[in-house]
Amino acid sequence: MRFLSDLNPYVFFISIVVIGLFLFFGVFFTETTGNVFDTIQNFIVTTFGWFYILAVAFFFVFVIFLFFSPYSSFKLGPDDSEPDYSYASWFAMLFSAGMGIGLVFFGVAEPMYHYLAPPTMDGESIEAAKEAMKLTFFHWGFHAWAIYIVVGLSLAYFSFRHNLPLSIRSAFYPLLGERINGPIGNIVDILAIFGTMFGVATSLGVGVLQINAGLNFLFNIDFSTTLQIILIVIITIIATGSVALGLDKGIRRLSNFNMIVAISIIGFVFIAGPTIFILNSMIENTGFYLQNLVETTFWLNSYEGTEWLGAWTLFYWGWWIAWSPFVGTFIARVSRGRTVREFIAGVLLAPTGFTFIWLTVFGNTGLHMEIFGDGGISGGTTEQMLFLMLQNLPVAEVLSLLSVLIIVSFFVTSSDSGSLVIGMLASNGNPNPPLSQRIFWALGEGAVAAVLLLAGGLAALQTASITTGLPFTVVLLFMCVSLVKAMSREREDMMTTRRYFPARKPEQRKEKSK
Secondary structure, eight states: OOGGTOOHHHOOOOOHHHHHHHHHHHHHHHHHHHHHHHHHHHHHHHHHHHHHHHHHHHHHHHHHHHSSGGGGGGGGSSSSOOOOOOOOHHHHHHHHHHHHHHHHHHHHHHHHHHHOOSSSSOSSHHHHHHHHHHHHHHHHHHHHHHHHHHHHHHHIIIIIIIISSSSGGGGHHHGGGGGGGGGGHHHHHHHHHHHHHHHHHHHHHHHHHHHHHHHHHHHOOOOOOHHHHHHHHHHHHHHHHEEEHHHIIIHHHHHHHHHHHHHHHHHHHHHHOOOOHHHHHHHHHHHHHEEEEEEHHHOOTTTTSHHHHHHHHHHHHHHHHHHHHHHHHHHHHHHHOOOOOHHHHHHHHHHHHHHHHHIIIIIIIHHHHHHHHHOTTTTEEETTTHHHHTTSTHHHHHHHHHHHHHHHHHHHHHHHHHHHHHHHTTTTSSSEEEEEEOOHHHHHHHHHHHHHHHHHHHHHHHHHHHHHHHHHHHHHHHHHHHHHHHHHHHHHHHHHOOOOOOOOOOOOOOOOOO
């Protein structure tokens, strides 16, 4: 049976049971599930907030160390390998997989929230606006992509350079040896599937909330959980079509489309909005972010309480970590043939740079309207703020419709890439899992997103991220140790005839279009 091809039964069925239990309790005991989510989030924020902060700081420092290390010249593949994709397609896929929906959702809303209620000062002031952009840059900047780099670089290195399966367990070969093929490796991949499933579902849930808000703005359609679940069903069905087209025809083309539409929207808002203010703000935002990078990295707000930190910083750190198996595996899958230094520079700088442009164009346009204009944005919900900002610009309906369209497209690419990654994890790292498996996981992602919305909306989505990210943080820390150990041994082996990694037959991969 094609569905069972290369399937790891332990990883697959245990993952299905755990996810199935969550769906059961979420559907039939919705209120209780919501209360459990609240309790879990409060416990993790108050007990393990320090651990999240230190771990993410370490990942960022670790990535910088690798960039300047002697290992940076290693290729992610044989020494004569060439990249599978052009820079343009590579960057587009990185951005679409890693940030897309969330940026559209929070691009106006997060700066506005921090402007109204910053954690360390009075709101609705010029200083609060500066603080708002610094915090937003911090949450979406280098630290997020450093987390993705840890996973993506580890998997690309072990899979393409040493011919191990493209699976999370492969990153632990230097620590576990052939035991990665036993129970410990299964546990690691199960945690990765669980994190990926809930990380992707969080993103899909956030996207559907804003699609509903856009439809409400454009066509006065009610904002309701029922409609949001219907939208999840419809768009998940559309996503299965992209799954069927495969990586090159599906994800790559949609990712390129996402970038074209995103750049078009940014360009129009930049020109039609407060252009000079945006240009000035871009420079100031970036400088303020870099100037305060160390302080914000280690800030825990311990003297005033962790409520704000749990709602924002820890939510983001948990979201990025929970999403890292998905994004890391995916960017590894599309990064064969690049050097370690090229990989780190590309993944750390290119998407972050585009993200900062996006946040400045949308966030500062919203702040300018609120501070110097007629306002009105701050009175909306998180889901509405983007559309409230756009309605103050020319052809607001067209811009809003394009925004809804790009959210749908990001939803499809996230679901498509997520199902590809989970299929790979459940089938012993097969880089091309059967279509039936990918469709199965795409439907599962939609189901989990729907249950999270039923169990508490955005709050439940936040709790899912923080909770699933915690155990995988430990996995990432060991992954860093394993990667350095392997690279160090390979460098030593270059001077001898010894071979640390066993000889394995390279996997056959079809030629990718540039």
